[in-house]
Amino acid sequence: MKIEDFISTHGLKQxxxxxxxxxxxxxxxxKMQSRIEYGFTEAxxxxxxxYIRSWQTVELR
Known part of the structure; x- marks a missing residue:
């Protein structure tokens, strides 16, 4: 799943x-409107x- 899709699917706060x-x-x-691979730096x-990983960990608890 692309990061943009995950953010919108899970309602993460932009x-x-x-x-x-x-x-x-x-x-x-x-930056989200241009594909994330191009809009954001690697960092x-x-x-x-x-952040998504930490959010998922919290969500699973």
Whole structure:
């Protein structure tokens, strides 16, 4: 599953992810509209993936 699909499917808060990445919500939205592989740096993608993994861990408990 693509990260964009996971975020939208699970209703993850974009504003929280934007804050985590240190970017504005508008910038995050713009980056999400271009494919995540191109819109975000490798470090930003890894931060999102780490967040999703931590969120899934919390969700499973």
């Amino acid at each position: 504003n929280h992810l934007a804050e985590l990445l240190g970017i504005s919500n508008a910038t995050f939205t713009k 930003q993608r890894q931060t999102i993936i780490d």
